Amino acid sequence: KAGVTQTPRYLIKTRGQQVTLSCSPISGHRSVSWYQQTPGQGLQFLFEYFSETQRNKGNFPGRFSGRQFSNSRSEMNVSTLELGDSALYLCASSLGPGLAGGLAYEQYFGPGTRLTVT
Amino acid sequence: ELKVEQNPLFLSMQEGKNYTIYCNYSTTSDRLYWYRQDPGKSLESLFVLLSNGAVKQEGRLMASLDTKARLSTLHITAAVHDLSATYFCAALPPTDKLIFGTGTRLQVFP
Numbered sequence: 001k002a003g004v005t006q007t008p009r010y011l012i013k014t015r016g017q018q019v020t021l022s023c024s025p026i027s028g029h030r031s032v033s034w035y036q037q038t039p040g041q042g043l044q045f046l047f048e049y050f051s052e053t054q055r056n057k058g059n060f061p062g063r064f065s066g067r068q069f070s071n072s073r074s075e076m077n078v079s080t081l082e083l084g085d086s087a088l089y090l091c092a093s094s095l096g097p098g099l100a101g102g103l104a105y106e107q108y109f110g111p112g113t114r115l116t117v118t
Numbered sequence: 119e120l121k122v123e124q125n126p127l128f129l130s131m132q133e134g135k136n137y138t139i140y141c142n143y144s145t146t147s148d149r150l151y152w153y154r155q156d157p158g159k160s161l162e163s164l165f166v167l168l169s170n171g172a173v174k175q176e177g178r179l180m181a182s183l184d185t186k187a188r189l190s191t192l193h194i195t196a197a198v199h200d201l202s203a204t205y206f207c208a209a210l211p212p213t214d215k216l217i218f219g220t221g222t223r224l225q226v227f228p
Contacts, residue, residue, distance in 0.1 A: 033216075043206065043218035056215055090160060098214040105149060105168065109161040 002027065004093050004110035012116045018079040021113045025072050025093030031055075032074035033107060034066060037088040046089075049074050050097040081117045088112045120145045120211040124219035131197050131226055139222045141190040141207035150183050150190045151208040151216070161206065164192075197226045 005024045013019050025032050033056075034046040045058040049068035066076040072093075078085055094107040121144040131137050141150070152164040165174045167183035167190060174181050178201065180193045190207055202225050208218045 035216075042220055043208075045215045045217070048214075056213070058215060092161075099149070099210055099216065106163060106166055108163065109153075111160045 004091060004108055006089075006091055006110040006113050008113060009111065010114050010116075012118060013081050014118055015081055015083060017081050018077065019081060019115060021076045021078075021089055021091075021115070023074045023076070023091035023093075023110060025074070025091075026108055029093035029095055029108075030072050031094045031097055031107075032068060032072065033092045033094070034074070034076050035090045035092065036060075037090060037112075038084075038086070043090075046076070048098065055097055078115075083117050086115060086117045088114050120147060120209055120213075120217045122207060122209050122217050122219040124205075124207055124222050126222060127220060129222055129224045131194075131224070133198055133226055133228055134196050136196065137194050139192040139194070139205055139207075139224075141192070141209075141219055143188050143190075143209040143217075145188075145211060147185070147188070147209035147211055149210050150181075151210070152181050152190070152192055153206045153208065155204045155206065155221070157204075164205075194224070197224075199226050199228070202226045 007022045031050045033048040037043045048056040052068045063079045068074045090112045092107040092109045123142045125140050150167040153161040155161050165181040170185040172183045178195045183190045204221045204223045206221045208216045
């Protein structure tokens with residue numbers, strides 16, 4: 001079974017621009033979560049989408065947004081890029097909504113998109 | 119707010135030796151996850167610990183969970199070079215937002 005895919009894998013943008021990252025979950029998985037990984041802040045939860053609805057959100061400014069489509073694919077958008085947005089953005093998919101419920105307690109991570117803001 | 123602390127942050131160990139990575143978390147967590155990350159790569163799930171006293175083993179790695187002490191350990195037995203990577207633990211508070219530790223960078227040398 002194919003794993004989680006993310007596109008593009010690498011991206012270089014300039015401050016002030018916006019960027020859209022894409023994530024395709026494992027077939028049959030309906031939940032997609034996004035994480036940001038930086039050397040300074042480590043791994044931080046951005047948001048989770050399930051059935052096209054944002055189910056949970058981390059502590060990030062409104063410049064970070066996302067959406068999920070009916071086929072469970074998800075996109076993440078960052079507007080007005082700042083240097084501090086340079087990071088590895090990981091998406092993860094799981095069967096059901098969230099991890100605390102009994103339906104799904106494991107998530108599978110994609111290879112990530114490395115975003116560099118100059 | 120749940121905080122997760124790992125120690126040590128960096129571990130350099132000789133092949134064949136045993137060592138333990140510790141993961142402490144500050145408040146209630148429904149479960150505990152361990153991940154491995156190779157340089158420039160994504161996260162690979164190692165273990166999911168669902169309840170107090172849970173112990174899981176895979177090869178040279180064994181993870182355990184003590185919810186009363188809010189402590190999870192990842193024990194490495196007879197380390198080999200292939201285990202060199204960064205290991206993260208992550209706890210799951212009632213908010214259902216996974217909180218990661220800072221990671222332990224493990225380097226195994228001959």
